[in-house]
Amino acid sequence: MEKDIYDCVGIGCGPSNLSIAAQLYGTHEVRNIFFERKSEFSWHSGMMLPDAGLQVSIFKDLVTLTEPTNRFSFISYLHQHGRLLTFLNAQFSQISRLEFAAYLKWAAHSNENINFDEDVRGIIFDGNHFAVQTSRRKVLCKHIIIGVGIEPYTPDFARPYADSETHFHVYEFAHKPRQVGGRRVVVVGGGQSGAEVVLELLRRTGMEAPCQVSWISRRDNFSPMDDSPFTNDLFTPAHSNFFYRQDTTFRKAFLKRNELASDGISEHTLRSIYQRLYTMRYIEHSPMQVSLMPSRNASDVWREGSAWTLASQHLVSNTEEKHKADILVWATGFRPAAHPFMGALGRRLEREGSEIRVDRDYAAIWAGPADRHIFVLNAARSQRGLADPNLSLMAWRAQIVINRILNRPHDPKLDADAFVYWGTLEVN
Ligand SMILES: Cc1cc2nc3c(=O)[nH]c(=O)nc-3n(C[C@H](O)[C@H](O)[C@H](O)COP(=O)(O)OP(=O)(O)OC[C@H]3O[C@@H](n4cnc5c(N)ncnc54)[C@H](O)[C@@H]3O)c2cc1C
Structure with a gap:
C-alpha cells in the first residue's frame, strides 16, 4: 500500500x-x-x-x-x-x-x-x-x-449469441474480420453507429462487397440528429442546471421528446448514404441488394445452420417478418x-x-x-x-x-x- x-x-x-x-x-x-x-x-x-x-x-x-x-x-x-x-x-x-x-x-x-x-x-x-x-x-x-x-447494449434475447465472429455489437465492428464479401449482412439500429456501419458496407466494392445489406430501425424513418442552434442550447450548463431542478416525470418526458437532439444520425452521414445508394443504383448498377427497413422492432434471433434468422415486428401492420443474415450487427446503443x-x-x-x-x-x-x-x-x-x-x-x-x-x-x-x-x- x-x-x-x-x-x-x-x-x-x-x-x-x-x-x-x-x-x-x-x-x-x-x-x-x-x-x-x-x-x-x-x-x-x-x-x-x-x-x-x-x-x-x-x-x-x-x-x-x-x-x-x-x-x-x-x-x-x-x-x-x-x-x-x-x-x-x-x-x-x-x-x-x-x-x-x-x-x-x-x-x-x-x-x-x-x-x-x-x-x-x-x-x-x-x-x-x-x-x-x-x-x-x-x-x-x-x-x-x-x-x-x-x-x-444488446437486447436480452440476442445476448446469449453475441460476440461471435458473425454476431456482434457495433462497438466491435472495426475489430471483427472484414470478410463480408458475398454475404448477407443485417444491421439493427437506426442511430449514428448503425448508419456508419451501413455506409461502410455500401462503400465496399468487388470481392469485398456484401451481396445484401438490410438496415432495421424501430423509428419511423432514418432521422437526422437535430444540430440547430436552439437545440444546441440544450447542451449548455444553463439547461443542465434547469433540467436538474425539475421533477422526474418532466425529465423523463423531456428526454423522450428531444431524443433526436442527441440520438439521431448526422446529416453528413445521411447524405453520404443517400448519395452512395444513388451511385450504386444508377451509375454503378451494383448487384448489392439494399433494404432500408424502418418501423421494425427486432424481437428474436436464432441460428439456422451457419446463418442467423432475425424476427422483427412491423410496427405499422403488426405483422412478423424474418430476415436471413450471415452476419448480424447490433447497433442498439x-x-x-x-x-x-x-x-x-x-x-x-x-x-x-x-x-x-x-x-x-x-x-x-x-x-x-x-x-x-x-x-x-x-x-x-x-x-x-x-x-x-x-x-x-x-x-x-x-x-x-x-x-x-x-x-x-x-x-x-x-x-x-x-x-x-x-x-x-x-x-x-
Ligand atoms: C463511437 C462513439 C462516438 C462518440 N462520439 C461522440 C461525439 O462525437 N461527440 C460527443 O459529444 N459524444 C460522443 N460520444 C459519446 C461520449 O462522448 C463518449 O462515449 C465518451 O467516450 C465518454 O467518455 P467517458 O470518459 O465518460 O467514458 P469512456 O470513453 O467509455 O471511458 C471510460 C474508461 O474507463 C475505463 N475503465 C472502465 N472500468 C475500469 C476499471 N475498473 N478500472 C480502470 N479503468 C476502467 C475504460 O477502459 C475506459 O477507457 C461517442 C460515443 C461513442 C460510443
Whole structure:
C-alpha cells in the first residue's frame, strides 16, 4: 500500500476523467492519480471507421470551455504538432474522429498522473479514507471520481449469441474480420453507429462487397440528429442546471421528446448514404441488394445452420417478418457501465431509478461523511439531461468537481452562456 494519501483517485480514463486530469495538471493543491485498465489510451477503437466524424465543435475539447489557455486544448495539440495552419486551410466540414482520438491520446500520455494497465478492482471506505485496490497496488484517498463510461447494449434475447465472429455489437465492428464479401449482412439500429456501419458496407466494392445489406430501425424513418442552434442550447450548463431542478416525470418526458437532439444520425452521414445508394443504383448498377427497413422492432434471433434468422415486428401492420443474415450487427446503443469495484460501498449510495443519485456537483448522495465524495461522471443522464453522456459539458463538469474538491466557489459566468431562458420568470 502506498503511504501517501491522495486528494482524489480517478477510476477510468476516457474523455470525462481525462478532462479532470487535464484541468488538475500541474496543480499542487490537489494530489491526484488516475487509473485506466487499458494498456494505452484508445477512444472507442472498435468504431473508428475511416469516415467517422466528431459530432461536436472542437471547442468542446477537454479544457477550452473552462480554461481556454490550458496546455491540453485541441488547438494546443495542433500547434504542438505543427499543423494549426494546415488544419485551418483544410476547412473540414466535420473533424475526423480519428484525429480527435489522437488528440485525446496525446493528452492522456502527456500527463504522468494517468496510469495505464491498472484495473480498479475494489474500493472500501474505512470511515476516513477510501482504499482503492488496483491490479497493481492499493492507494488511499479522500475522494473518488468514477469515470468508467459506457458499455454496449444488446437486447436480452440476442445476448446469449453475441460476440461471435458473425454476431456482434457495433462497438466491435472495426475489430471483427472484414470478410463480408458475398454475404448477407443485417444491421439493427437506426442511430449514428448503425448508419456508419451501413455506409461502410455500401462503400465496399468487388470481392469485398456484401451481396445484401438490410438496415432495421424501430423509428419511423432514418432521422437526422437535430444540430440547430436552439437545440444546441440544450447542451449548455444553463439547461443542465434547469433540467436538474425539475421533477422526474418532466425529465423523463423531456428526454423522450428531444431524443433526436442527441440520438439521431448526422446529416453528413445521411447524405453520404443517400448519395452512395444513388451511385450504386444508377451509375454503378451494383448487384448489392439494399433494404432500408424502418418501423421494425427486432424481437428474436436464432441460428439456422451457419446463418442467423432475425424476427422483427412491423410496427405499422403488426405483422412478423424474418430476415436471413450471415452476419448480424447490433447497433442498439450503450448503457452506463456497471461499477463492480464498488462492492458493499455501492449499497451506501442513493439511487434514482437505475442511476446513482447525484447532487448539483455530480457527487453521489451517500451514507458517509459530508467531506468525502464519490463523484460520478457520464452516468446521470436522467438527472442532468441530454448532455451528460457526451463531450459538450465535460470540461464544465470537470471544473465543478475540482471546485468541490477544493471547496472553491463555482464561477457563475460559466453557467450563463445561453440565449434561452428555461426557467420561470420571477413574479414581483
Ligand atoms: C463511437 C462513439 C462516438 C462518440 N462520439 C461522440 C461525439 O462525437 N461527440 C460527443 O459529444 N459524444 C460522443 N460520444 C459519446 C461520449 O462522448 C463518449 O462515449 C465518451 O467516450 C465518454 O467518455 P467517458 O470518459 O465518460 O467514458 P469512456 O470513453 O467509455 O471511458 C471510460 C474508461 O474507463 C475505463 N475503465 C472502465 N472500468 C475500469 C476499471 N475498473 N478500472 C480502470 N479503468 C476502467 C475504460 O477502459 C475506459 O477507457 C461517442 C460515443 C461513442 C460510443
